[in-house]
Amino acid sequence: MSRLLQRSHIAFVHDVMMAAISFPAALYLRVGDGVVFYDPQNILFSASIFTVISAISFWFFGLYRGIWRYASLNDLTRIAKAVTVGVGVLFLILFFTTRLDWLPRSTPIIQWFLLMALLGGSRLIYRVAKDKTTARAMVRQGTQRVPVLLIGAGDEAEAFIRETRRSADTPFDVVGIVALTEGRVGRNMHGVDVLATIDKLEETLNKLEKNKRGLPRRMVLTGDALRHEDITKWVEIADHHGMTLARLPKLGDLREGLSDPLQIRPVAIEDLLGRPQARLDRDKVRQMIAGRRVLITGAGGSIGSELVRQISGYGPASLTLVDAGEYNLYAIDMEMSEKYPDLPRDSVLGDVRDRTRIDQVFAKQQPEIVFHAAAYKHVPLVEHNPNEGILTNTLGTRNVAEACRAAGVGTMVLISTDKAVNPANVMGASKRLAECYCQALETLPDDQRGPTRFVTVRFGNVLGSTGSVVPLFRRQLEAGGPLTVTHEGITRYFMTIAEAVELVLQAAELGNHGVTDGGKIFVLDMGRPVKIIDLARQMIMLSGLRPGKDVDIKVTGLRPGEKLYEELFHDAEPPEPTETDGLMLAAPRVVDYALIKQVFAELGESAQSRDTHKTLELISRLVPEFQPPEIGVKSFFADDAPAKIDQAAGGL
Template identity: 75%
Template sequence: MLRLIRRSQVAFAHDVIMAAVSFPLALYLRVGNALPYFVPQNMVLATLGFAVLAGGIFWLFGLYRGIWRYASLNDLSRIARAVTLAIAILFAVLFLTTRLDWLPRSAPIIQWFLLMALLGGPRLLYRVVKDRSVSRAMARDGESRIPILLIGAGDESEAFIRETRRSALAPFEVVGIVGLTEGRVGRNMHGVKVFDTVDNLEATLDKLEKVRQDHRPRKLVLTGNALRHPDIGKWVEIADRRGLVLSRLPKLGDLRDGIADPLQIRPVAIEDLLGRPEARLDREKVRHMIAGRRVLVTGAGGSIGSELVRQIASYGPARICLFDAGEYNLYEIDMEMSEKHPDLPRYSVLGDVRDRVRLDQVFAIEKPDIVFHAAAYKHVPLVEHNPNEGILTNTIGTRNVAEACRAADVETMVLISTDKAVNPANVMGASKRLAECYCQALETLSDEERGKTRFVTVRFGNVLGSTGSVVPLFRRQLEAGGPLTVTHEGITRYFMTIAEAVELVLQAAEMGRQGMTAGGKIFVLDMGRPVKIVDLARQMILLAGLRPETDVKIKVTGLRPGEKLYEELFHDSEPPELTATDGVLLAAPRVLDYVLIKSVLAQLAESAQARNSERTLELVSQLVPEFQPPEISVSSILAEQQAEIASRPIDA
């Protein structure tokens, strides 16, 4: 601290001296040998007065909060403003006191340029000297620095190269760049050449190896838009084949916000392999929707529900209600909220969406303005073997929540749906399609019939890292040494991150409140292109530093009951419509009559509660003709009923 104070004092003294020198020197440059004929008293008073005045203004403008070593255009701009003000005040005072009878009118202009040079020049020279010394230090330490090749020739690359040149302690040396386009090929960035486009990545690597062996890159580092390039999976394999490590730089926004080190290189995460750009959202509109309102989230302890709670809490709701049937999951998210948002009023409720009485009680107490319905059974094989439970939670539970919203005059209900609801091949998908149908039917009613509530449905695919998804399964299998199990070599799925999915849900909710889902339209999140699960398994093995089929096997186990080779986001009769928000599309409605679906769902609730699987599936297929119910034997029905009886509590 003392050292910093001394340096700022030295810099201040330097600038005051330069200010004092600038006045007589400007006069000399203007009048030359005629300077001795000026009145000495005027010269001395003006020089001393300007030195004091300039010193005060320089300090006021914060010229000494910066570091000369990192002098920049911002510092130069600050100096220019301070010098302009100081000279303007000096000559205004001289005009008022002496009418400038003894001073040439061009003197202030000459003094301005002169003082800018006297203040800015030493700063620039100091930085140049320091940079050269750093370059020499880097040259001495070059052998210990890791040579890397950057993929992407954008702002992130420039910032990273600048920092490596600036810091003698930087552990990396950038030996080349490959661009995503041809725009900057052949040009230099701080002396580092952009060799080629990424399409010729391997040829560039060969070229660098031939130039100098010590220039052979040991890391490939992704920057900027390279993190969302569709060929990122191919780069993983190239890196593995050549014995290189694939890494990534922080996003430029993280650098600007000060939450990342410019020299930090991170491992490539599985989320980076989606191969599509992130959706750009209007968070201010979402904030306007959430701030000051009462929000209720069902399934608040689940993967999607808990992320919804986190993001909603950050927008400043008046109150939030966490509703979940799972005690431990609810406890975890409740504890997280108490630590991160202790001042946010909240109410954590143990309850089941199957229980309409419990829902009505909670809605009467909480009086929510917005309800996000994320509670659902989503594991396809389990729901396939327990169809009545899936229907009771996913379909009847949604009906219960929707009717509770109508009764409590909730402004907006948002249903979280799934791509498995399109041409469903399993009970889980069919149960979610029925949930969609019910909310769509309500949305088609007149304002008088529907009440105050708008019903918004958002459909998307698999979420990376959610409970029961393939990525956590692969991670567990990797930790156990393999094999990684894939049900079919050709199976594909749509993927997005949990945070991105929830952001888009919130954006869709805000758009739905404006009436965009009128007539029963459904929001569908753009998931990019589908990913082959076997490729995902192979890339996860490579990112773990292992070799597929050599270190870790990939085993094909066969499709599970109700599993499809590929999922769809739109039905053939649901042509997608663009919206003003990137990543959010609208599906044209396939709407059922509200009276019809209400009647059939009442029958469905009875058959599911009676655990009559055959009748349950028959009713489902009536409303969802694409769904073909599996053959159910009498023995399986009896076994299910016996299991249900055995699970009931015995009265004491």
Template identity: 55%
Template sequence: MKLHGSPLTRAHVAFVHDIVMAALSFVLSLYLRLGGEVAGWWSGGELGLATLLFAGIAAPVFISQRLYRGVWRYASVSDMLALARAATLTVLIFTAFLFLVTRLQSLPRSQLIINWFVLIALLGGPRFLYRLFKDHRQQTKIARASGRIPVLLVGAGDEADLFIRAARSQQSDYVAVGLISERGARVGRHIHGVDVLGSVDQLEQVVAALQAKGAAPQRLIITDHNMDGGAVRQLLDCADRLGLSLSRIPRLTDLKDGVSDRIEVRPIAVEDLLGRPQNVLDREMMERLIGGRRVLVTGAGGSIGSELVRQICALKPAHLILYEACEFNLYTIDMELSQRFPEIERLPLLGDVRDHARVNAVMTQHRPELVFHAAALKHVPMVEYNPDEGVLTNAIGTRIVADACRDAQVALMVQISTDKAVNPTNVMGASKRVAEMYAQALDLAEGPRGGTRYVTVRFGNVLGSTGSVVPLFQRQLAGGGPLTVTHPEMTRYFMTVREAVELVLQAAAFGTTDGQERGRIFVLDMGEPVRIVDLARQMIRLAGRIPDKDVKIVFTGLRPGEKLFEEIFHGAEPPVPTERPGILSASPRAADAQALGLALDELATLCRQHDRDQVLRRLQALVPEYVRGDTPSSLAG
């Protein structure tokens, strides 16, 4: 015997079971309706014929509804819906057949409704009883198994539900001993028999209570991916006091809906400590901006530029031009895009934004509609030691790109800036402020009559980018330390590369829809700044070591051009809320585009003559708030 092409297996046993239950449901429902009067049916032989007819109709219906593809061990809501459909079809077909034969004269109509409920109960009941039995046996095995790691889950939502279900598998390394609710709203309830024991604020009491029961957890696992960085830092501190490790499960989209899946938890990363609750982005607006358009990205192989082109490709541009000065970076991002987005038409071009002829030739030949200007020299000490090169790239290069966009009638240029441009104390920040000024001046000069829009986006330090403190700490940790911090009070704003690029795209889309935003600078609401020494200590603890004991922290003093505290707004540009949560705009500080252009011509000449002192004097004249730090003797001459 075969059922749906399968050899004789448990599916056939289940099929026979269901046919018997179908026959029994007809007799039982008739008894519930008629009581003792059902004996009159039996004596006349009608009961037997009707029961056989009902079971005979049920057989092909059950097979047609594929009731035997599932496994009773994993019976779920979808299986229950399939049983309900099968019961409904069986009763309806039986009713129609009996109406044609007897006009339903000998059978009470209400019996058919009762039969539907009884049939579902007899089909579904044994399946779910079997699942409960197997679950109980599985839990017993897990409880007795050696080597399982008892864990306390932080978060009582969908991810916790999937984790607990997957942890019941014999392949799982973990057993959940309790749940912690972020806000305490679900305390006293349970998920699959695992109790919600308290809120995050009650973590220490919960762990103490579990220890008293002999069920002490060895690890905290965060299941809520919307938890902000401040809450994660508090959990890390508490876990450290309790002697517990802290981990996170994959995102819900990375978990398969199968109880036999093996869930691999991962250590908390520095991004988790610094992340913020994600603001809802207007994806439709971003798709309208990018979709079907020709886009050019300068600095396409850099840390910001490469993430920018990835997200742009996901929005399906008509054509993408990758403009990059470093051959290796250009090759790397081009190969990645060829594998991830083979359908996107793209063109990798080697070129420097300081090369006026090259930039103009690219703009004239390829006519991009949107330009994202991410090319920059951004490592503060390196630019401080090489100010002429930094100004040539960051200020003069931006001017060259912006003018080329205007001449080629580009619809939009997005200038990517930095918080170091606010009250700068270094050449890098001052040169980026000049770039901001020129983009703002051109945007204001165009006015409401149209022309190229220039949108400037400003954000703080990007985790993992070139020159970021995080990769430095990671390299120092790998070498055994020490971790070098310039000053115990130094603070910085941080964001992830993904957040930075999403801000760029969102601000670009928003800036093109509101003419009143001309000349403004869009800034991410980055929350509170983070002390670098605190970040260093947290990274040491994440590595499983003890700060100041296993790994030392050494204070080296401020480097040339560094300042203790970064700002994201100048006093003369008060922040103004926008329609998008989490994005602010800075009121423009107007500058005359023509006068600024003449000053930049002079600055470019000085840079190409490598007259360092004159470059710095001219830069300070352009950016009066630029305060030059102490110049090391090695820079003299």
């Protein structure tokens, strides 16, 4: 700290000395040798007054908060302000004391430019000298610069190049820039040429390969490039040329130095979604959450815990965390106790299957907003344990929904899945039944439904959630492979956990305004589906390895209940846009509440008694699209079913 103060004092003395000599120097530049005919007392008085004024002005404008080593446009702006004030005050004083009879009127203009040059030039010379010293130091140390190609020609690229030029701890050599648009092609940035646009990436790499310097060893993506839809193509192009993709390192990392210059931040798998992240109207979400009592089921799970994190930041009156898993609940509770120690919070061990327990919790906490994220979500496990899936996903949702009605909750949000569309497995069918129950409640007349709005949000796979494919691939990579894929053609929709939860919160806010009237369901726009085998290849390449050579990919065959592709909409539920980017509305067919309540009671009996055959039969009748091969039954909505039922549902 004392060393820093000493340096700032030296800089201050330097600047004050420049200010002292600037007045007589400006006068000399104006009149030349004629300066000898001017009264020395006037010159000395003016120079002294200006020195004092400048010292105050320089300190006031913070010229010594900046570091000369990193002098920038901001520093030049501060210098200009300080010099302008100093020169202006001086000549006001001279005008009132001497009426400026003895001084040429152009002198203040000359002095302004002269002092700007003295202050700004000294900083520039110092910076250039330090940069050259750094370069020589790198040569002496035998530091080898790693050649990189930047993708994107914006401000981040400029900052990266500038930092690499002035620090011995950043041994990167930017050999060229590929722009996302044509505006900067043919120009250069700190001496680095903008070679071409991104659509000519392959051609640009071929030219570089023929160059003396050869191909760069990394393609480094700036922030704008990370949001580009063709990023997956760049991974393949880079691999074809023996290169790998990386994200732009943080400037702080560059200054502190990297232990391995090749380990620039790797491109995260969420960067390969091929679409920009959805935007959230946080002000409206804050208005919905702030000052209200919020309850979250499944609070320890991937989605539930992220809901807890984001909702806690919006200032709820209290937060109730419900989960059947002791450790998961403990983990998120401890995290919240550290981040939001003053937030009233209650962590409750409870299973949504247990209607008595859920009713007790709701009666005690009196929540105003409920997010229902508790569910069994792993397709193979639920396929082998269908009764458990129904008890949690379907009947658990019924228990929570009825508890919301009884407690007068304002909004209940059900987290659903794309597997509920044309379900080919018990997990998808169980979630479709959960959707149907909430839809039926939402379409009841106000005097029967009560104050509760039932909002359902449907989305696909979440990157990084427990049991998802990305953590599985990471574990398999750490073990040396192979990466296992069930089918070469299998595709899935993906989004990040944070993005999914933000859109869930936005959907909840929109649901308060009657957007879901008629039983409509929110569907998150997941972009384009991703082939799982491509995801496996990309993860291998982003680890610096080669698919099929360093790490194999093994096709194991589809698992029970697994579909080749998922759908976000049923053929009979065309999507409708909403006012929020990333959110759409679907209008699935709705079942009469009295009917579904009766059938759920029967389904509960079969699931409780673990009568698997009966449970599967009831599921297939309720959801005609789901037909287990061993169950041959007629749908409740077949042609010979009562007309009222057929008109009400037409198949769920």
